[in-house]
Amino acid sequence: MSEEAVRFEGVSKRFGETVAVRDLDLTVARGEFFSLLGPSGCGKTTTLRMVAGFEEPSSGRISLEGRPMAGVPPFKRNVNTVFQSYALFEHLDVRGNVAFGLKRRRVARPEIERRVAEALELVRLTGRERARPGELSGGQRQRVALARALVNQPAVLLLDEPLGALDLQLRRQMQVELKAIQREVGITFLYVTHDQEEALAMSDRIAVMDAGEVQQCGRPQEIYERPEKPFVAGFIGISNLLPGRTEDGGVRLATETLCPAAHDCAPGTEVQLSVRPEHVVLDRASGIPGTVAERIYVGTATQLIVELDGGARIVALTREDWEIGDRIAVSWRAEDARVLR
Amino acid sequence: MRALRAYTILFFTISFAPIAVVVVFSFNTQRSLQRFTGVSLEWYRQFFESESLRGSLFASLEIALATTIVATTLGTLLAFGLVRARARWTPGLNVLMLVPLVTPEIVAGVSALLLFTQVGLRLSLLTVVLAHITFSISYVTVVVRARLAALNQEVEQAAMDLGATRGQTLRLVVLPELWPAVLAAALLVFALSFDDFVLSFFTTGESPQPLPVRIWSAIRFGVTPTINAIGTLMLVVSVVSVALAVALPRLLGRRESGVGVLLAREAA
Amino acid sequence: MDGNQGGLTGDAFAARALLPGGLWLLAFFAVPLAIVVALSFGTTDDLGGAIYGWYPENYSRVFDPLFLPVLARSVGYALATVALCLALGYPVAYYIARFGGRRKNVLVALVVLPFVVNYLVRTYAWVALLADEGLVNGVLGTSVRFLNTPYAVIGGLVYGYLAFMILPVYAALDRMDPALIEAGKDLYGSSWRTFVHVTWPTTFQGVLAGSVLVFLPAVGDFVSAQLLGGPGTYMVGNLIQQQFFGAEDWPFGSALTTVLMLFLLGWMVLYLRSAARAVRT
Numbered sequence: 001m002s003e004e005a006v007r008f009e010g011v012s013k014r015f016g017e018t019v020a021v022r023d024l025d026l027t028v029a030r031g032e033f034f035s036l037l038g039p040s041g042c043g044k045t046t047t048l049r050m051v052a053g054f055e056e057p058s059s060g061r062i063s064l065e066g067r068p069m070a071g072v073p074p075f076k077r078n079v080n081t082v083f084q085s086y087a088l089f090e091h092l093d094v095r096g097n098v099a100f101g102l103k104r105r106r107v108a109r110p111e112i113e114r115r116v117a118e119a120l121e122l123v124r125l126t127g128r129e130r131a132r133p134g135e136l137s138g139g140q141r142q143r144v145a146l147a148r149a150l151v152n153q154p155a156v157l158l159l160d161e162p163l164g165a166l167d168l169q170l171r172r173q174m175q176v177e178l179k180a181i182q183r184e185v186g187i188t189f190l191y192v193t194h195d196q197e198e199a200l201a202m203s204d205r206i207a208v209m210d211a212g213e214v215q216q217c218g219r220p221q222e223i224y225e226r227p228e229k230p231f232v233a234g235f236i237g238i239s240n241l242l243p244g245r246t247e248d249g250g251v252r253l254a255t256e257t258l259c260p261a262a263h264d265c266a267p268g269t270e271v272q273l274s275v276r277p278e279h280v281v282l283d284r285a286s287g288i289p290g291t292v293a294e295r296i297y298v299g300t301a302t303q304l305i306v307e308l309d310g311g312a313r314i315v316a317l318t319r320e321d322w323e324i325g326d327r328i329a330v331s332w333r334a335e336d337a338r339v340l341r
Numbered sequence: 342m343r344a345l346r347a348y349t350i351l352f353f354t355i356s357f358a359p360i361a362v363v364v365v366f367s368f369n370t371q372r373s374l375q376r377f378t379g380v381s382l383e384w385y386r387q388f389f390e391s392e393s394l395r396g397s398l399f400a401s402l403e404i405a406l407a408t409t410i411v412a413t414t415l416g417t418l419l420a421f422g423l424v425r426a427r428a429r430w431t432p433g434l435n436v437l438m439l440v441p442l443v444t445p446e447i448v449a450g451v452s453a454l455l456l457f458t459q460v461g462l463r464l465s466l467l468t469v470v471l472a473h474i475t476f477s478i479s480y481v482t483v484v485v486r487a488r489l490a491a492l493n494q495e496v497e498q499a500a501m502d503l504g505a506t507r508g509q510t511l512r513l514v515v516l517p518e519l520w521p522a523v524l525a526a527a528l529l530v531f532a533l534s535f536d537d538f539v540l541s542f543f544t545t546g547e548s549p550q551p552l553p554v555r556i557w558s559a560i561r562f563g564v565t566p567t568i569n570a571i572g573t574l575m576l577v578v579s580v581v582s583v584a585l586a587v588a589l590p591r592l593l594g595r596r597e598s599g600v601g602v603l604l605a606r607e608a609a
Numbered sequence: 610m611d612g613n614q615g616g617l618t619g620d621a622f623a624a625r626a627l628l629p630g631g632l633w634l635l636a637f638f639a640v641p642l643a644i645v646v647a648l649s650f651g652t653t654d655d656l657g658g659a660i661y662g663w664y665p666e667n668y669s670r671v672f673d674p675l676f677l678p679v680l681a682r683s684v685g686y687a688l689a690t691v692a693l694c695l696a697l698g699y700p701v702a703y704y705i706a707r708f709g710g711r712r713k714n715v716l717v718a719l720v721v722l723p724f725v726v727n728y729l730v731r732t733y734a735w736v737a738l739l740a741d742e743g744l745v746n747g748v749l750g751t752s753v754r755f756l757n758t759p760y761a762v763i764g765g766l767v768y769g770y771l772a773f774m775i776l777p778v779y780a781a782l783d784r785m786d787p788a789l790i791e792a793g794k795d796l797y798g799s800s801w802r803t804f805v806h807v808t809w810p811t812t813f814q815g816v817l818a819g820s821v822l823v824f825l826p827a828v829g830d831f832v833s834a835q836l837l838g839g840p841g842t843y844m845v846g847n848l849i850q851q852q853f854f855g856a857e858d859w860p861f862g863s864a865l866t867t868v869l870m871l872f873l874l875g876w877m878v879l880y881l882r883s884a885a886r887a888v889r890t
Contacts, residue, residue: 053501075504087499090496100503100505101503152503349700349704352720359737362734366737374743375746421626422631423627426626434627437631437635443825443873445829446826448642459644482630575730579725580722
C-alpha cells in the first residue's frame with residue numbers, strides 16, 4: 001500500500017476569474033493528522049472538496065493512495081467527509097445515518113450491525129441508535145457525523161471545520177477526543193480549520209494557506225518557532241512584525257536601532273523582523289526605549305503594548321506589574337528574532 | 342374596530358351567500374330558483390342518469406389526473422434544473438417558466454387552439470390535457486423550487502460522499518425532504534385543472550367535454566337546478582383537493598402545512 | 610475540467626433535468642404564441658380559412674371606431690373592478706391582520722374559501738341570484754332587470770378576483786410592524802390620519818401587487834360579460850372569443866389577442882420595475 005495517502009501535484013482551481021487554489025504541491029503521509037490552516041477564503045475548503053471529489057482541479061493532479069483521481073465521482077472515492085454543518089440525514093435515526101455508507105456498499109447485515117456498534121462506541125454514543133438527529137445536541141450530532149464517516153474505514157477522513165459550531169469548552173474537549181480517535185483508528189485525517197490553536201494542538205503537520213497558496217508547511221513546532229513568511233508569523237500566535245532594512249549582521253529598524261539577527265539577504269533589503277511576545281525582554285532601562293500604552297490581562301499573564309520612541313508598537317508578555325505611561329525598554333535575544341520577507 | 346368587525350362579518354356573509362344559494366337550491370324539489378319547496382335529490386339523479394353528463398364528469402377527472410401526473414413530473418424536474426444547473430440558458434428558462442403564470446387565460450386559450458389546429462391535431466380530450474399540462478407546469482415548479490432551494494446541499498454531498506450515486510441520493514435523501522412540496526403542488530394542479538374553463542373551452546372537442554364547458558353551454562340556455570347540482574359537485578371536488586393540499590403535508594408528519602409550502606412561492 | 614460535482618449540482622444532471630419541462634414549454638407555450646402573432650398578420654380567404662401573409666390591416670381594424678369602445682370598456686371595467694376590490698377587500702384584510710389574533714390563519718382561509726370554487730360556478734351563482742326569475746327578484750318580489758348591465762358585469766368581475774387583492778394586501782399588512790401604527794397615532798392623533806400617512810404608504814406595494822393581479826385577468830375576462838351582461842357590455846375577451854367561435858375570423862382574433870397580450874405585458878413590466886425599485890429603497 002502506498003505510503004502517501006494524498007498527493008497534490010501542481011493543483012490549481014479557478015472559478016471564472018478567481019483563482020481559489022494556486023499551484024498546490026503537497027503530500028500527506030498515511031496515518032498523518034494533517035491540517036490545512038488559514039483565514040476564510042484562503043482555499044483550504046476548496047482543496048478539501050477537490051479531494052472529496054466535489055470539485056475537479058482546473059489543472060494539476062490529485063492522487064489518493066497513489067492512484068490518480070481525475071474524473072472519479074465522490075461516490076467512487078475511498079474518502080469520507082465530516083461536513084461543517086454535519087449534514088446528517090434528518091429523516092433517518094442515528095443508526096440509519098451511520099449505516100448509510102455501509103448499506104451503499106452492500107455490506108452484510110450482521111457486519112453492518114457490528115461495525116455501527118463499534119463506531120458509536122468509538123465516539124461514545126452507544127445507546128443512542130434510535131434517536132433522531134433533531135433530538136440530539138450539537139456535540140452529539142457532530143459525533144454522529146464522525147461515526148458515519150469513520151465506520152467506512154476510508155483511506156482518508158476529510159474534516160471541514162467540524163468543531164466550528166461548538167462552544168469553547170466542548171471544542172477543547174473534542175479536540176482531545178478527535179486526536180485520540182485518530183491515533184486509535186490510524187486513519188489519515190485531512191483537517192481544515194481557521195483556528196490556529198486548534199491546528200497546533202492536534203496536527204502532526206500543518207500547511208498554512210493564504211490566498212490560494214501554501215505559505216509554509218511543516219510540524220507545528222517549526223511553524224510556530226520558525227515562521228518563514230510574515231503572514232505565517234502573524235497568523236500563528238501573536239507576533240511582532242517590525243519593518244526595517246537589512247545590514248551586515250542585522251536589521252536596522254525605523255527607530256534607527258540596529259537589531260542583530262541572522263539573515264542571508266543582500267544589504268538594504270526591506271524585511272520584517274519577527275519577535276514573539278514571550279521572547280520580548282522588558283527592563284527599566286536597557287533596550288529600545290518606549291512607553292507602556294496598553295495593559296491587557298489575559299489570565300495566564302499580562303499583555304503589554306509598548307509604544308516605542310521610534311513609533312512602532314510591540315506586544316510583550318509579562319507577569320510583572322507595569323502601569324500605563326511607565327517608561328520601559330524592550331530587547332530580545334538575537335536568536336529569538338527572525339528575518340522574514 | 343367594531344365597525345370593521347361588523348363589515349368583515351357582512352363581507353363573509355355576502356361572499357359565501359351566492360355559493361350557499363347554489364348548494365341549497367341544488368336540493369330543491371322544484372325547478373324554481375326563487376322558492377325553496379323541499380329537499381330532493383332529483384337534480385343529482387338527473388345528473389348521474391345523463392350519460393353525457395357522467396361522461397363529462399369522468400372526462401374532467403381523467404384530464405385532471407393525467408395533467409397532474411405529467412405536470413408534476415415535468416415541473417419537479419424543471420425546478421431541479423433551475424435551482425441547481427449553472428447553464429447559460431437557465432435565467433432564460435426561468436422567465437419562460439414564469440410567463441405562463443401571468444398569461445391571461447384567453448391568450449393561453451387562443452394560442453393553444455391555434456397550435457393544435459395549425460398542426461392538424463383534432464380537438465379532443467388529448468388537446469385539453471396537453472393545454473392543461475402546459476399551464477400547470479409553472480405552478481409545480483414554483484412550489485417545488487421554493488422547497489428545493491431551502492434544502493441543505495451538503496446533505497446530498499454527504500450522501501454521495503458515503504457512496505450513493507446520483508440516483509440513489511435523489512431517492513434516499515432528496516425525495517423524503519421534497520415530497521410534501523410535490524404533493525401540495527400535485528393537489529393544486531389537480532384542483533386547477535378540474536376547475537379550468539377558459540383553456541378547456543378553447544381546446545375541447547365535441548364530446549366528451551369537460552364539466553365546466555358543459556356548465557357554460559347549459560347556462561347559455563337558461564338557469565336550471567341541474568346546473569346547481571353540477572356546480573355543487575364541482576365545488577366539493579375543488580374544496581377537498583385544496584383542503585388536502587393544505588392539510589396533508591402537516592398530517593403526514595411535516596412541520597409546516599401546505600399553506601406554508603404553497604405560499605413559499607411568494608419568495609420565488 | 611471545471612464541472613462541479615457537488616451533490617446533484619452536477620451540471621450534466623441538472624441541465625438534463627431542465628430538458629423535458631423546458632422543451633415542453635418551448636413547444637406548447639412559446640411556439641403557439643409565435644403562431645398567434647404570425648397569424649395576426651394573416652387574412653381569411655373566401656371560405657373563412659386562414660391564410661398567412663403580410664396583412665397588417667388587422668391591426669388597424671383593432672383600433673377601428675367599431676371596436677375601440679370595446680377596448681376602452683374592458684379597461685374601464687377592469688379599473689372599476691380594481692377600485693371596488695380595493696375598497697371592499699382592504700378593510701377585511703386590515704381587520705384580520707390587526708385584530709385577527711390567533712385565528713388569523715383560519716380567517717384568511719375562510720376569506721379565500723369561496724374563491725376556491727370554480728369561477729364559472731361562482732359567476733353562475735350570481736346569474737342564479739340576479740336573473741329575472743332569480744332569488745333576489747323572488748325575495749324582493751320584483752322583476753328588476755339586474756343582468757345585462759355594466760353593474761352586473763363589474764360585480765361578477767369583483768366577485769371573481771377579490772381574493773387576488775385581499776391576499777397580497779393582507780400579506781403586506783401582516784408584515785407591517787404594529788408599533789408603526791401606535792407611533793402614528795401618537796404623531797397624527799386620529800385613526801384616519803394615521804391610516805393615510807402611515808398604514809397606506811407602508812402597504813402600498815401590497816396594494817400595487819393586488820391591483821396588478823386583479824387588473825390583468827379582468828381585462829381579458831369574457832365569462833362575466835357573457836353570463837351577466839349582453840352585447841352592450843362586451844369586453845375584448847368576448848370579441849376575441851367571437852372571432853374564433855362565431856365570426857371565424859381567426860387572423861383578426863389573433864391580432865386582438867396580440868394587442869391584448871402586449872398591452873398587459875407593458876403593465877407587467879412597469880409593475881415589476883416599480884416593485885424592484887421599492888425593494889432597493
